[in-house]
Amino acid sequence: MSRTGEKVLGIISAIFTLLAIILMAIIVTTGSAAIQDEAFNTEFEQHILNDPTLTGQDTEAIAQLVDILPSVFGVFGWGFVVALVISLILNIVGIVSISKNKNPKLAGIMFILAGLFAGIISLTSILLYIAAIMCFVRKPPVQFAEQEYYNPDQTV
Numbered sequence: 667m668s669r670t671g672e673k674v675l676g677i678i679s680a681i682f683t684l685l686a687i688i689l690m691a692i693i694v695t696t697g698s699a700a701i702q703d704e705a706f707n708t709e710f711e712q713h714i715l716n717d718p719t720l721t722g723q724d725t726e727a728i729a730q731l732v733d734i735l736p737s738v739f740g741v742f743g744w745g746f747v748v749a750l751v752i753s754l755i756l757n758i759v760g761i762v763s764i765s766k767n768k769n770p771k772l773a774g775i776m777f778i779l780a781g782l783f784a785g786i787i788s789l790t791s792i793l794l795y796i797a798a799i800m801c802f803v804r805k806p807p808v809q810f811a812e813q814e815y816y817n818p819d820q821t822v
């Protein structure tokens with residue numbers, strides 16, 4: 667039985683995951699650089715100090731947040747990139763195990779795990795969930811005993 671649908675959904679989601687990895691890496695590196703820029707921090711602090719609606723405690727809390735923000739942004743950003751890489755690896759394992767109908771149950775499990783790592787409700791994870799459902803639900807066609815022993819070259 668052909669598993670073309672599962673393969674196509676797996677490949678499309680692998681491409682989406684690869685694009686997400688590249689985009690998140692760019693966002694994390696440029697975002698961390700922008701947040702750590704001294705000119706940006708100075709201008710931001712001046713803007714906060716000039717805001718008449720903020721009290722002294724508010725400006726102090728915002729200044730502390732700006733000091734902590736680059737490290738938090740970097741940790742969570744790179745953590746998300748690592749989760750996407752794990753998702754891509756699981757997706758590739760699922761695609762390989764579904765090729766030539768080797769092990770559809772293993773592929774379904776890998777697709778579900780890859781979908782969880784890719785994000786619960788992202789487009790990539792939805793495609794992976796659909797592929798996993800197809801892996802679990804589609805069964806090979808039933809062959810009757812007569813079909814197994816039928817040989818068209820042999821006469822009765």
